[in-house]
Amino acid sequence: MNANIAAVLYLVSGILFILALRGLSHPTTSRQGNLFGMVGMGIAVLTTLALSPPSDVFGWVLVIAGIGIGGGIGAVVARRIAMTAMPQLVAAFHSLVGLAAVLVAAAALYAPAAFGIGTPGDIHGASLVEMVLGVAIGAITFTGSIIAFAKLNGNMSGKPIMLPFRHLINIGLAALLLILIVAFVLTGSIPLFWIITILSLVLGGLLIIPIGGADMPVVVSMLNSYSGWAAAGIGFTLGNTALIITGALVGSSGAILSYIMCKAMNRSFISVILGGFGGETAGGPAGVVETRPVKHGSAEDAAYIMKNAQKVIIVPGYGMAVAQAQHALREMGDLLKKEGVEVKYAIHPVAGRMPGHMNVLLAEAQVPYDEVFELEDINSEFAQADVAFVIGANDVTNPAAKTDPASPIFGMPILDVEKAKTVLFIKRGMGSGYAGVENELFFRDNTMMLFGDAKKVTEEVLKGL
Numbered sequence: 001m002n003a004n005i006a007a008v009l010y011l012v013s014g015i016l017f018i019l020a021l022r023g024l025s026h027p028t029t030s031r032q033g034n035l036f037g038m039v040g041m042g043i044a045v046l047t048t049l050a051l052s053p054p055s056d057v058f059g060w061v062l063v064i065a066g067i068g069i070g071g072g073i074g075a076v077v078a079r080r081i082a083m084t085a086m087p088q089l090v091a092a093f094h095s096l097v098g099l100a101a102v103l104v105a106a107a108a109l110y111a112p113a114a115f116g117i118g119t120p121g122d123i124h125g126a127s128l129v130e131m132v133l134g135v136a137i138g139a140i141t142f143t144g145s146i147i148a149f150a151k152l153n154g155n156m157s158g159k160p161i162m163l164p165f166r167h168l169i170n171i172g173l174a175a176l177l178l179i180l181i182v183a184f185v186l187t188g189s190i191p192l193f194w195i196i197t198i199l200s201l202v203l204g205g206l207l208i209i210p211i212g213g214a215d216m217p218v219v220v221s222m223l224n225s226y227s228g229w230a231a232a233g234i235g236f237t238l239g240n241t242a243l244i245i246t247g248a249l250v251g252s253s254g255a256i257l258s259y260i261m262c263k264a265m266n267r268s269f270i271s272v273i274l275g276g277f278g279g280e281t282a283g284g285p286a287g288v289v290e291t292r293p294v295k296h297g298s299a300e301d302a303a304y305i306m307k308n309a310q311k312v313i314i315v316p317g318y319g320m321a322v323a324q325a326q327h328a329l330r331e332m333g334d335l336l337k338k339e340g341v342e343v344k345y346a347i348h349p350v351a352g353r354m355p356g357h358m359n360v361l362l363a364e365a366q367v368p369y370d371e372v373f374e375l376e377d378i379n380s381e382f383a384q385a386d387v388a389f390v391i392g393a394n395d396v397t398n399p400a401a402k403t404d405p406a407s408p409i410f411g412m413p414i415l416d417v418e419k420a421k422t423v424l425f426i427k428r429g430m431g432s433g434y435a436g437v438e439n440e441l442f443f444r445d446n447t448m449m450l451f452g453d454a455k456k457v458t459e460e461v462l463k464g465l
């Protein structure tokens with residue numbers, strides 16, 4: 001294929017990727033956004049194949065088998081994965097992007113002529129820079145994402161693990177890495193390349209190990225950003241414009257999302273990068289067993305209270321996702337509206353287990369978008385609400401985030417459900433949330449606990465209505 005035509009096609013796929021990101025920014029346009037992304041990726045892959053087709057049948061077999069097996073595994077995993085397990089899937093996918101960056105950089109180092117970047121022992125200086133940055137960021141992303149996967153998947157404790165002198169070790173390792181990177185660019189030494197790879201693999205693990213589960217959304221998004229920059233690095237090595245554009249888009253959007261989440265959780269971005277945040281204080285025991293009395297009611301009580309309310313704000317959380325209660329919840333909202341009650345949904349930026357988790361579930365249940373509000377837009381309304389209906393949410397309502405400097409979630413903005421006249425909590429028992437801390441709200445006078453599975457209880461409330 002003519003290089004000019006390829007450049008135009010890569011540009012088209014780049015534009016489609018930008019349209020995909022734009023589409024994904026709102027539930028109404030997200031399907032269309034996904035479609036743009038798929039078409040863009042299809043064009044990019046076909047253009048690359050047409051531009052430099054495999055030289056023999058074996059090459060074609062490898063390419064087709066790679067697409068078939070990889071695509072097949074991707075399709076099966078995407079179909080089977082539970083919505084609640086999506087964050088660990090994303091982390092696992094990021095690890096593959098990191099690994100790909102390492103492997104491509106190694107291939108370019110051993111066979112530079114095939115990449116058009118020089119000859120063994122005489123690789124162009126700029127290519128050495130791209131290669132070493134790609135391998136360092138890729139290796140950090142690889143091990144970091146594996147640790148994030150293990151923590152999110154429950155293979156490793158989600159609690160912050162505090163390694164002694166971790167800041168010093170991380171800074172020391174990063175400084176050593178920088179020196180070795182400069183040395184590699186000057187010498188192109190193969191042993192140095194592998195030392196840099198190993199150091200980066202270690203640094204990736206050390207960066208993520210101290211981080212507590214409650215801060216994991218920021219980590220996943222930060223690794224997303226790293227994987228983008230690693231991909232952009234490979235794009236330069238391969239001289240592939242589409243990969244440079246895609247990598248830069250993923251890198252910058254991940255970085256912006258991390259920044260927004262840091263602000264939402266009141267964490268400093270620098271301390272995130274140093275792997276220190278969330279590690280200063282440990283959370284209480286998960287599944288706290290409480291002996292203090294709580295007020296608990298029945299689904300009928302809840303139905304009665306809400307029917308007589310003027311304004312109900314629904315706060316969904318992780319438990320709603322586990323129970324798949326969103327459809328019953330939407331029916332409940334619809335019935336309340338028929339009774340003349342004003343119903344709104346309040347979404348915390350880190351409710352559930354991934355950014356946008358609750359928005360996706362509510363959209364799936366066809367909750368009208370204009371009834372769904374973000375934290376900053378709805379928080380002032382709890383004071384005027386008769387009922388805050390908290391379904392499977394816990395940490396995102398915990399006032400300790402405002403009042404207890406020793407709490408691991410201190411500083412995280414929360415939904416002010418406590419200000420509503422009555423707070424109804426649907427959960428199975430007195431279990432703590434993701435951060436493993438107790439929620440003082442359960443024991444307040446204006447709180448009524450509705451114990452049971454979120455879907456079952458909501459269906460009972462529906463019957464009561």
Ligand code: NAP
Nearest residue numbers: 217317318319350352354355394395428429431433434454
């Ligand atoms: P949460 O604090 O984890 O609390 C969820 C609650 O749901 C639990 O206390 C649990 O109590 C209850 N629950 C579980 N299964 C249930 C079921 N089938 N029916 C009814 N209740 C059920 O959830 P959240 O308020 O949504 O807060 C999210 C937390 O996850 C935050 O700490 C956040 O930082 C963290 N996180 C968020 C993301 C993200 O990107 N959104 C990613 C990783 C971590 P019982 O056991 O008593 O039922």
